[in-house]
Amino acid sequence: MHAASDGLAPLLKALDLRGYPSGTRPPNFSGDTVDAHQVSLAALRGKVVLVNFWASWCVDCRPEMPALERLHREAGGHGLAVIGINARENAQTVRRYARELDLTFPLVLDPNGAINTLYGVVGVPTTFLIDRDGRAVSLAVGPRDWESRAARALIESLLGDPALRSRTP
Amino acid sequence: MARKADYKRFEALGIQNLAVSANLTFSQQTFAESLKLPFPLLSDFPDRKVIRAYGVLNDKTMIANRSFFLIDPQGIIRKKWLIENGPTTVVYSDALLRDIEAILGKR
Numbered sequence: 235m236h237a238a239s240d241g242l243a244p245l246l247k248a249l250d251l252r253g254y255p256s257g258t259r260p261p262n263f264s265g266d267t268v269d270a271h272q273v274s275l276a277a278l279r280g281k282v283v284l285v286n287f288w289a290s291w292c293v294d295c296r297p298e299m300p301a302l303e304r305l306h307r308e309a310g311g312h313g314l315a316v317i318g319i320n321a322r323e324n325a326q327t328v329r330r331y332a333r334e335l336d337l338t339f340p341l342v343l344d345p346n347g348a349i350n351t352l353y354g355v356v357g358v359p360t361t362f363l364i365d366r367d368g369r370a371v372s373l374a375v376g377p378r379d380w381e382s383r384a385a386r387a388l389i390e391s392l393l394g395d396p397a398l399r400s401r402t403p
Numbered sequence: 404m405a406r407k408a409d410y411k412r413f414e415a416l417g418i419q420n421l422a423v424s425a426n427l428t429f430s431q432q433t434f435a436e437s438l439k440l441p442f443p444l445l446s447d448f449p450d451r452k453v454i455r456a457y458g459v460l461n462d463k464t465m466i467a468n469r470s471f472f473l474i475d476p477q478g479i480i481r482k483k484w485l486i487e488n489g490p491t492t493v494v495y496s497d498a499l500l501r502d503i504e505a506i507l508g509k510r
Binding site for chain 2: 252254258259260261351352353354355356357360370373375
């Protein structure tokens with residue numbers, strides 16, 4: 235397992251995340267954000283990528299959003315890319331949600347669900363962590379506390395940078 | 404989901420459930436974890452050899468038409484169920500189990 239070999243297993247366990255066999259590579263995706271920028275996983279190689287599948291009607295997604303936004307603001311400059319992939323809603327709905335929660339990380343539209351299907355997502359929230367080499371690290375089905383000590387330690391470890399240490403609660 | 408809920412009933416009859424689709428293993432892993440499936444998912448991507456061999460490839464969508472095959476211990480297909488309107492049809496396990504029990508002589 236990738237996680238075990240990197241010593242991440244205790245952190246994955248603490249967050250109840252499923253690890254992937256070493257070398258597992260998530261498929262590339264590309265899509266347009268709500269503000270018309272194109273995002274692709276391939277173009278993010280070299281960064282740690284947190285991909286969060288969500289929807290505006292999803293009660294469990296909402297509390298994750300401010301935490302993801304803070305991670306984006308604090309660690310975005312240290313090599314973390316936080317990407318939200320919406321589930322089959324229109325741009326207006328996504329834009330309103332982003333404004334309401336003051337979200338600035340990229341929110342990719344997936345109107346026909348192609349990216350959701352590509353990743354096998356059948357419920358939201360579902361979150362993937364991908365390392366700097368483009369390997370899948372973990373899968374979370376359901377909500378997690380992305381600002382917890384374990385989550386920050388995990389992301390920091392993948393970044394190889396104590397970007398979040400000073401802010402760890 | 405019906406096969407998950409009724410998994411033990413299939414198991415009690417000595418049936419090993421295998422689910423084949425034209426999805427990537429990566430997406431199948433997410434799917435299996437999300438639904439906590441107790442049986443294996445097999446990826447027939449990209450070649451779709453198994454799906455073609457069983458004659459259930461939808462040439463337009465390049466995914467499998469929803470179908471079930473019962474294979475006996477000798478490797479002989481004993482029955483097949485081809486589901487019309489597959490994406491929107493709920494296939495209750497009872498319908499399959501009734502046939503399987505009859506074939507196995509347990510009914």
